Amino acid sequence: MSKSTTRVVSALKRAGGFASAQEVHQLMVRQGDRIGLTTIYRALQNLLDENVVDLLRRDGGEAIYRLCGEEHHHHLRCKRCGKTVEISDRAIEKWAREVAGEYGFRDVGHTAEFFGTCSEC
Amino acid sequence: MSKSTTRVVSALKRAGGFASAQEVHQLMVRQGDRIGLTTIYRALQNLLDENVVDLLRRDGGEAIYRLCGEEHHHHLRCKRCGKTVEISDRAIEKWAREVAGEYGFRDVGHTAEFFGTCSEC
DNA sequence: ATTGTTGCAAACCATTTGCATACGT
DNA sequence: ACGTATGCAAATGGTTTGCAACAAT
Numbered sequence: 001m002s003k004s005t006t007r008v009v010s011a012l013k014r015a016g017g018f019a020s021a022q023e024v025h026q027l028m029v030r031q032g033d034r035i036g037l038t039t040i041y042r043a044l045q046n047l048l049d050e051n052v053v054d055l056l057r058r059d060g061g062e063a064i065y066r067l068c069g070e071e072h073h074h075h076l077r078c079k080r081c082g083k084t085v086e087i088s089d090r091a092i093e094k095w096a097r098e099v100a101g102e103y104g105f106r107d108v109g110h111t112a113e114f115f116g117t118c119s120e121c
Numbered sequence: 122m123s124k125s126t127t128r129v130v131s132a133l134k135r136a137g138g139f140a141s142a143q144e145v146h147q148l149m150v151r152q153g154d155r156i157g158l159t160t161i162y163r164a165l166q167n168l169l170d171e172n173v174v175d176l177l178r179r180d181g182g183e184a185i186y187r188l189c190g191e192e193h194h195h196h197l198r199c200k201r202c203g204k205t206v207e208i209s210d211r212a213i214e215k216w217a218r219e220v221a222g223e224y225g226f227r228d229v230g231h232t233a234e235f236f237g238t239c240s241e242c
Numbered sequence: 243a244t245t246g247t248t249g250c251a252a253a254c255c256a257t258t259t260g261c262a263t264a265c266g267t
Numbered sequence: 268a269c270g271t272a273t274g275c276a277a278a279t280g281g282t283t284t285g286c287a288a289c290a291a292t
Contacts, residue, residue, distance in 0.1 A: 038282095057182060099208050253285085267268105
């Protein structure tokens with residue numbers, strides 16, 4: 001694993017959940033880590049090949065990555081003011097496993113986003 | 122619903138399962154239906170807005186569409202072979218409302234995708 | 243010296259948009 | 268005549284690739 005690939009892993013750790021290649025890049029550059037976008041894409045490709053990260057897609061089709069086995073949370077965002085809170089995903093995780101099991105699926109993961117109107121709006 | 126939108130629906134019926142915009146276009150043109158790719162994209166966008174079609178993504182990120190029922194549901198997709206089943210969303214809907222309520226949110230909606238490994242893979 | 247790593251710029255490809263033409267009422 | 272629908276060509280945006288400079292063994 002090359003040096004920059006290691007740096008990408010640690011950036012993903014810092015990001016905490018899902019992040020796109022471009023977001024990883026911004027995060028690293030903002031923290032003074034000089035690296036090219038191309039290198040990030042190549043590092044993420046390697047990490048995929050080695051099953052170190054999972055690849056998912058956002059609604060627009062953009063690829064997002066996260067370290068395998070990492071716990072994650074979801075966001076509940078207000079459509080009006082943009083206020084966002086993190087919510088635990090224990091319940092949905094359990095539910096997903098149950099439902100998936102009914103269809104014979106294993107190793108079940110998910111992406112989810114919640115949005116509504118907050119109390120102040 | 123415009124005339125070309127109707128033609129796109131019938132092409133999707135003919136396609137039978139999932140098809141990308143480009144595939145729908147080829148299918149129509151091959152069968153003598155003169156239509157531009159742009160119009161297909163616009164028709165599919167309308168059909169999405171009216172919940173007539175489902176949008177999913179192939180591994181490369183390419184959008185694929187299929188006709189669907191009107192009920193709100195989610196997809197459980199195999200990471201290896203791409204097999205996809207629709208799952209009811211009653212449970213997650215209820216759960217989302219409960220959790221959101223704890224934070225004072227109203228009118229809660231969500232997006233969710235589930236993925237895993239199916240029994241044959 | 244050889245091999246692998248990096249990053250800029252250009253290429254790629256699915257999708258979207260600007261705009262001028264053609265259609266429906 | 269008016270608003271809408273259409274499609275070509277150009278723009279967009281995420282991702283990949285060609286290539287030359289660079290580092291490591």
